[in-house]
Amino acid sequence: MQPWLTDLQQLLTRGDAVVLVTVARAEGSAPREAGAKMIVTRESARYTIGGGHLEWRAIEIAREVLRDGMRVPHLRRLERLSLGPSLGQCCGGAVVLAFERLDVRDLDWVAALAKRVHAGTTTQRSVSFSPSHEPVRLADADPGTRAPECLLWDGAGFDEGDVQLTETIAARDFPVVLFGAEAVGTAFARVLSTLPCRVSWIDADATKFPPQLARAQWANVTIDVKAAPEDAVDTAPPGTAFVVMTHDHARDLVLAERILRRDDFLFFGMIGSRTKRRQFEQRLAAHGIDPARIARMACPIGIDGIDDKAPEVIALSAAAQLLQAVEAARAAPPAVPDQPFSMLQPLTDHDTDTC
Incomplete structure (x- = not known):
């Protein structure tokens, strides 16, 4: 809107x-x-x-x-x-x-x-x-x-x-699926509430979300409690930005594989360290994911040069990187029908793992 x-x-x-x-x-x-x-x-x-x-x-x-x-x-x-x-x-x-x-x-x-x-x-x-x-x-x-x-x-x-x-x-808002309702995810949801996007915020534990009063002004953020959060990947529309901000590495790997098996996302970012990225690259490749597609995963998430691990700082850095992807997609030439967005994302070289 x-x-x-x-x-x-x-x-x-x-x-x-x-x-x-x-x-x-x-x-x-x-x-x-x-x-x-x-x-x-x-x-x-x-x-x-x-x-x-x-x-x-x-x-x-x-x-x-x-x-x-x-x-x-x-x-x-x-x-x-x-x-x-x-x-x-x-x-x-x-x-x-x-x-x-x-x-x-x-x-x-x-x-x-x-x-x-x-x-x-x-x-x-x-x-x-x-x-x-x-x-x-x-x-x-x-x-x-x-x-x-x-x-x-x-x-x-x-x-x-x-x-x-x-x-x-034209409608300027873009869909975002955010996984994780702990400190970093909450800080990121707060930033997204001020941007032209539609957010589906997902976690398996309803108690992790802030009270309704605290998010009263977050009109573009919808909370979705799912026992299997990865199911939300398949129902998201083409051109969705996926952001993974949980502290469950096993679940993160499941989410990453499910997201990367799609080839129509706008952006995919995940908090973590460079070590986590290397481990995920190996495991995703072993699961049959093309390395070229794995390269689209922005992990650690955030723009280069910002190393502070405070949740609010990570959230702002991640939002800036997401907006870069949105601007790049809008500036790209019209895509072929089955690939509506440009999805090549720059990799960062800093940690956003707050574990």
């Missing part, structure tokens, strides 16, 4: 008027990419289009649109801002910002878009900035489109009245 879309739907349902600010175009060096969004209300601003004076000026303009829109339904406005001395920013580029005043009358298309994104449907949203205030249009994205993009079609210029913003909104 897109967090900004969830917040937008809640605000409109409550009857609030808001301004949706979108980076419609980024020229040269800019703090955020085209498609980045911010929501501005009379009292607050949520999310960011880059911070600094750019954002301060964007909020100022948004509140003007919010006020002027009380007389003009569906008021929309475009502004080109240079990121130089006039804004006190050193990026040197420029951005075109799109401002859309929304209220309860926009709830239908916002709810429809939220439903499509929740279902994983990549959607094209088109917004006209002509004086006629045409309604927002939603349509299926072109076949094969898998990445978000944002294009501003400005014809002969902003003053010609034929400007249109077309953006592709």
Whole structure:
């Protein structure tokens, strides 16, 4: 789910008027990419289009649109801002910002878009900035489109009245299956709760999970108690990131073999030492796993150069490595049908075994 879309739907349902600010175009060096969004209300601003004076000026303009829109339904406005001395920013580029005043009358298309994104449907949203205030249009994205993009079609210029913003909104969250609910697993689940992913957190012992009150804000984390956690490997969708953070080496080996017999995972990482890795390499090879596939296992998990074994440090390092894998997969050329993600992962050379 897109967090900004969830917040937008809640605000409109409550009857609030808001301004949706979108980076419609980024020229040269800019703090955020085209498609980045911010929501501005009379009292607050949520999310960011880059911070600094750019954002301060964007909020100022948004509140003007919010006020002027009380007389003009569906008021929309475009502004080109240079990121130089006039804004006190050193990026040197420029951005075109799109401002859309929304209220309860926009709830239908916002709810429809939220439903499509929740279902994983990549959607094209088109917004006209002509004086006629045409309604927002939603349509299926072109076949094969898998990445978000944002294009501003400005014809002969902003003053010609034929400007249109077309953006592709794709579900950005990715599935994660996390095994282990002890200290490191809990720290990692806490980090994942702040990221755009859907987490299935699995352990055989229900008492290891933190109390519900402690995880009340972890909306994207689902707890699953399984007597045989390895069964969750087979039911996970293609493109899943598997992370093993238990302290049961025998179970870890079973999980590793089950995961590596699939060839459609986004990422596979496991806490452990270099010694544990060498032992697992030998045993997995003896079980018939191709060494090239074993090489995809990130164990010890985490980015290179961070050796601290505190659970919170391991969790942040592992999350950074996972995000690297996600970015690499999204940047990779379209894959063949039976291999939806690039799965080659860099190996690390440090221990994350907390035993």
